[in-house]
Amino acid sequence: ATRSGYRRVIFNVDSPIFGDIDVRLAATYAMDMQKLLDEAFFGRGALMDGVVPPGSVWEEVLLACCPRREGDPDKARALLAASSYAGEPIRLIVGRGQGEPVGESLSRQLRQVGFNVNLQVLESGVYDDKQATGDFDLSPKGGSWGGDPVIDASGRWRCELTALHYNNQTRYCNPELDSLIDAYYGLTSIDDKLAAYGVIATTLYDAVITKHMGWNFTRFFGWNDNLKGFEHRGEGGYTRGPIGGGLWRVYFED
Numbered sequence: 235a236t237r238s239g240y241r242r243v244i245f246n247v248d249s250p251i252f253g254d255i256d257v258r259l260a261a262t263y264a265m266d267m268q269k270l271l272d273e274a275f276f277g278r279g280a281l282m283d284g285v286v287p288p289g290s291v292w293e294e295v296l297l298a299c300c301p302r303r304e305g306d307p308d309k310a311r312a313l314l315a316a317s318s319y320a321g322e323p324i325r326l327i328v329g330r331g332q333g334e335p336v337g338e339s340l341s342r343q344l345r346q347v348g349f350n351v352n353l354q355v356l357e358s359g360v361y362d363d364k365q366a367t368g369d370f371d372l373s374p375k376g377g378s379w380g381g382d383p384v385i386d387a388s389g390r391w392r393c394e395l396t397a398l399h400y401n402n403q404t405r406y407c408n409p410e411l412d413s414l415i416d417a418y419y420g421l422t423s424i425d426d427k428l429a430a431y432g433v434i435a436t437t438l439y440d441a442v443i444t445k446h447m448g449w450n451f452t453r454f455f456g457w458n459d460n461l462k463g464f465e466h467r468g469e470g471g472y473t474r475g476p477i478g479g480g481l482w483r484v485y486f487e488d
Contacts, residue, residue: 240285240377241270241447243340248405249371251322258442260313261372264347265340266305267447274335275450282448284435285377285387291428292383299432300439310347323352327370329361336374366398368405375403384431388415391438404443411437462487 243265245252252258271279283302286292324344328337334355341351356364364370380386392415393407394400414437418430438444 238376238378239279239450240379241275241279241336241374241450242285242377243372243374243445243447244404245443245445246368246371246373246403246405247443248368251319251324251371254318255442256313256317257319260310260317260319260347261344261349262303262310262442262445263306263313264310264344264349265445266343267445269305269343270336270339270447271450273339279450280448283439283446284383285379286383287379288449291424292431295428295432296435299436303445305343307347314348319349321348321350323350325352325354325369325371327354327356327361327364327373329358330355333361333374340372340374365403366400368399368403373403382427384415384418384427384434388418391415391434406441406443408437408441460486460488 245258245261247253247258252261267281271277271281280288281302282288282293282296283300284292284296286296326337326341326344328334337353337355341353344351354370365373377387389401390403391406392402392412393409394402394405395407399405411434414430414434418427418434421427421430
């Protein structure tokens, strides 16, 4: 799937620890995403601060509005020392399996600047439940490109005023951002959309609710002449069957 495999790390802003934006900034500078890409994804990928295709006009907007916060351990230590953080354990939750190398890389980097990290490797159901209930401080997440960076992701930015958060698991709530998203949905011109996306991206950047890694190129499909019923559509994964089901009619022929 050519446009899946996006990686980011979210902060729970309702957490007593990461409710302090200075602590979130310290953690942001503690995490070196090139190291994460190298250690967890064999170095195959593209660093980027939003779920947009590399080289696209959307990336140009990101580069203009939101300078990448590179890993900087010294800056992270200084920010942490000036923050409200007092050595409390940070609950970094990851899913068992593919989440484990991500958790190992991130926890090591966070510990190096002074965070006390409690890495929890969880079965998928428990992992999902903890994210929905807010029983975590920090968690890696995925993403994919569906054609529009705001429409694709707005659900995880909007205020979610329920006890269980299945979409906005950062628990960040900004009514002004909700209004910007509502206005975006009424736009038809690509130029207007790009300008509005710049404002939305800047708002999110200033809030420091996510540390972006970018795309890991480890989810491409490969096949040979013996594989039948499979068709790749280039920009967004594979072509599903006419009535759904994904790979339901894909087979090998000797």
